[in-house]
Amino acid sequence: MIGDARMADVAAAAGVAISTVSRALSNPEQVNERTRERIVQAARELSYVPNAMARKLRRGATELTMAAVPHRSNSPALSDLLAGIDETMTAAGYRLILERMDRADAAGRFILDPALSGTVDGVFVVSSKVPQFAHRSPEQTRLPLVGLLFDHSSAGIPSVLVDDRYWAAEAAGRLIALGHRQIAFLAGAADGAHDIVRHAGVLDAMDKAGLPRTSVSCASKAMGRSRAARRPPGAAWRCRKCPRPRSPAPTNSPSAS
Amino acid sequence: MIGDARMADVAAAAGVAISTVSRALSNPEQVNERTRERIVQAARELSYVPNAMARKLRRGATELTMAAVPHRSNSPALSDLLAGIDETMTAAGYRLILERMDRADAAGRFILDPALSGTVDGVFVVSSKVPQFAHRSPEQTRLPLVGLLFDHSSAGIPSVLVDDRYWAAEAAGRLIALGHRQIAFLAGAADGAHDIVRHAGVLDAMDKAGLPRTSVSCASKAMGRSRAARRPPGAAWRCRKCPRPRSPAPTNSPSAS
DNA sequence: GTGAAAGCGCTAACAA
DNA sequence: TTGTTAGCGCTTTCAC
Numbered sequence: 001m002i003g004d005a006r007m008a009d010v011a012a013a014a015g016v017a018i019s020t021v022s023r024a025l026s027n028p029e030q031v032n033e034r035t036r037e038r039i040v041q042a043a044r045e046l047s048y049v050p051n052a053m054a055r056k057l058r059r060g061a062t063e064l065t066m067a068a069v070p071h072r073s074n075s076p077a078l079s080d081l082l083a084g085i086d087e088t089m090t091a092a093g094y095r096l097i098l099e100r101m102d103r104a105d106a107a108g109r110f111i112l113d114p115a116l117s118g119t120v121d122g123v124f125v126v127s128s129k130v131p132q133f134a135h136r137s138p139e140q141t142r143l144p145l146v147g148l149l150f151d152h153s154s155a156g157i158p159s160v161l162v163d164d165r166y167w168a169a170e171a172a173g174r175l176i177a178l179g180h181r182q183i184a185f186l187a188g189a190a191d192g193a194h195d196i197v198r199h200a201g202v203l204d205a206m207d208k209a210g211l212p213r214t215s216v217s218c219a220s221k222a223m224g225r226s227r228a229a230r231r232p233p234g235a236a237w238r239c240r241k242c243p244r245p246r247s248p249a250p251t252n253s254p255s256a257s
Numbered sequence: 258m259i260g261d262a263r264m265a266d267v268a269a270a271a272g273v274a275i276s277t278v279s280r281a282l283s284n285p286e287q288v289n290e291r292t293r294e295r296i297v298q299a300a301r302e303l304s305y306v307p308n309a310m311a312r313k314l315r316r317g318a319t320e321l322t323m324a325a326v327p328h329r330s331n332s333p334a335l336s337d338l339l340a341g342i343d344e345t346m347t348a349a350g351y352r353l354i355l356e357r358m359d360r361a362d363a364a365g366r367f368i369l370d371p372a373l374s375g376t377v378d379g380v381f382v383v384s385s386k387v388p389q390f391a392h393r394s395p396e397q398t399r400l401p402l403v404g405l406l407f408d409h410s411s412a413g414i415p416s417v418l419v420d421d422r423y424w425a426a427e428a429a430g431r432l433i434a435l436g437h438r439q440i441a442f443l444a445g446a447a448d449g450a451h452d453i454v455r456h457a458g459v460l461d462a463m464d465k466a467g468l469p470r471t472s473v474s475c476a477s478k479a480m481g482r483s484r485a486a487r488r489p490p491g492a493a494w495r496c497r498k499c500p501r502p503r504s505p506a507p508t509n510s511p512s513a514s
Numbered sequence: 515g516t517g518a519a520a521g522c523g524c525t526a527a528c529a530a
Numbered sequence: 531t532t533g534t535t536a537g538c539g540c541t542t543t544c545a546c
Contacts, residue, residue, distance in 0.1 A: 002398045003373045006523065017533045020442050022525060030533060052374035053319060054523035057310040057538050063352070074340065079331030086357050095371065096355045097275045097321070114352065117309035141259045263539065274517045279541060289515055311539035314522050
C-alpha cells in the first residue's frame with residue numbers, strides 16, 4: 001500500500017545505504033546516475049513516499065506557513081488575498097495553514113501557540129490585532145511575521161499595505177471622468193478602519209475635480225443588520241465624517257450617476 | 258527567547274527525568290501533583306513550547322487536515338464551507354491546510370503527494386475530480402478522504418452533499434409563494450454541474466405550482482466574460498435545457514417579480 | 515510515581 | 531561517490 005515503505009526498504013531493495021537514497025531523492029546531482037536510477041526504480045515499485053514529518057523534524061523547517069485571518073469573513077477579497085499568498089508560497093515550496101481568529105477573544109494564543117511549536121515557519125497576519133503569545137510580543141519570537149492590509153510596522157512587523165486613500169481617490173476619479181457627479185460611498189461593517197480612509201480618498205477626488213463634497217453620500221453595508229432596523233427604509237446611513245447632504249435626502253441605492 | 262527551550266531543559270530545571278516532563282504535559286493525571294507543579298513552573302519560566310514536529314513524528318499523527326478546493330474560487334460559499342470545516346476541526350484539535358488545486362492540471366499529484374507524505378491526517382475534497390497519486394486511486398491509500406459538495410461515493414469516497422434540486426425547488430417555491438410569477442435563474446460559470454440540477458429544481462417548483470416553465474429565464478454569471486462578448490447586450494443566455502421563452506425576450510436583470 | 519532507554523523516519527557530517 | 535553514524539525532540543514501553 002502506498003506510503004507503507006520506508007527509506008530503509010528502498011535502500012535494501014536498491015542495494016545501497018539509506019543515506020544514498022536520501023541523497024538520490026533530495027540532492028540527485030550528488031549521486032551517480034546509474035545508482036540513482038536503481039533507487040528511483042525501487043522507490044517507484046515500493047510506492048515509496050517520504051515521510052514529511054521526519055524530514056521536517058530533522059531539517060528544522062516545516063515548509064508550512066500560516067495565514068491568520070478574521071474569523072467571520074467570507075469576502076471574495078480575502079479569498080483573493082489568500083489565493084495570492086498561496087500561489088506565491090506554493091511556488092516557493094510552502095503550504096498554507098488557515099487560521100481563522102476570533103477578533104474579540106484572545107486569538108493571539110491560538111495563533112502563536114502552534115506557530116511557535118514549530119508547526120509553521122512564518123505567519124501572515126491579516127488582522128487589526130497583533131497576535132500574542134502568553135503576553136509576550138512577537139518580537140520575542142523567532143517566528144517571522146508579516147502584516148497584510150493592516151499596518152503593524154509600529155509593532156516591528158513588516159507590513160504590506162494598500163494605499164486605500166490613493167486608490168479610493170483613483171476609483172472616484174474614474175467615475176468623475178465618466179461624467180458622474182453624485183457619488184455613493186458604500187462602506188463595509190461599521191468598524192472598518194479602512195473605510196474611513198477610503199472615504200477620505202473619495203473626498204480627495206471631489207476636491208480635485210472641484211466638485212462639492214456634499215455630492216458624496218454614504219451607506220453602510222451593515223445597514224441591513226444593526227442600524228437599519230432603527231431607521232426608516234430608504235434613509236442612508238452617514239458616517240460621522242461625511243458632510244450632511246442638502247435635501248432631497250440621498251437614497252441608499254448604489255447608483256453612481 | 259520563546260521556543261528555545263527543549264524538554265530536556267525543563268527536566269533539568271525541575272530536577273526530574275525528561276519522560277516525567279512529557280507525562281506532566283501530556284498526561285497530567287499520571288504525575289504527582291507537586292512534581293507537576295514544579296515542572297509547569299519550570300516550563301513557564303523557560304518559555305517552553307513543545308516541538309510539534311517531534312511529537313507528530315513520534316505519534317504518527319499530524320493533527321492536520323487538508324482542504325482541497327478549486328483554484329480559482331473566491332466565492333463566499335466556499336469561504337463559508339471552509340469556515341465550517343475549520344470550526345469543527347479546530348474544536349477537535351485539528352488544523353486546516355489549504356490546497357488550491359488547478360482544475361485542469363494533474364492536481365491529484367499535488368494533493369495526495371504531501372498528503373501521503375504524512376503531512377496531513379485526512380483530506381476534504383471540494384472538487385469534481387477525484388485526486389490521484391501516481392495513477393493510483395485513493396483507495397490504495399490509508400489516507401481518509403471526504404468529498405464535499407461533489408459526489409465521489411462511486412469512487413469509494415464518502416461524500417457530504419447538498420440536495421441542490423430539492424433546495425432550488427424550495428427557494429423557487431418561496432418566490433412563488435410571495436406571488437412572483439417570472440423567475441430569473443442566474444447560473445454560475447458554464448461548467449457548473451450543480452446549476453443544471455438546480456435549474457431542474459426550479460422547474461419542479463413551477464410544475465408544482467402549475468406555472469408554465471417558460472416563465473423561468475436563465476442567465477449565466479459568466480455572461481460578462483466569454484459568451485457575452487458575442488451576444489447583443491441585454492440578451493440573456495439560456496441553458497440548453499431551458500425552454501425558450503416567448504417574446505418579448507426576457508431580460509437578464511435579476512428581477513424576480 | 516518516576517527513570518532509563520529505545521526508537522519515530524529522516525538528514526548531514528564525517529569517513530572511507 | 532557511497533557508507534556509517536549521530537542525532538532532530540518527543541513519546542512510550544519497561545523496569546524500578
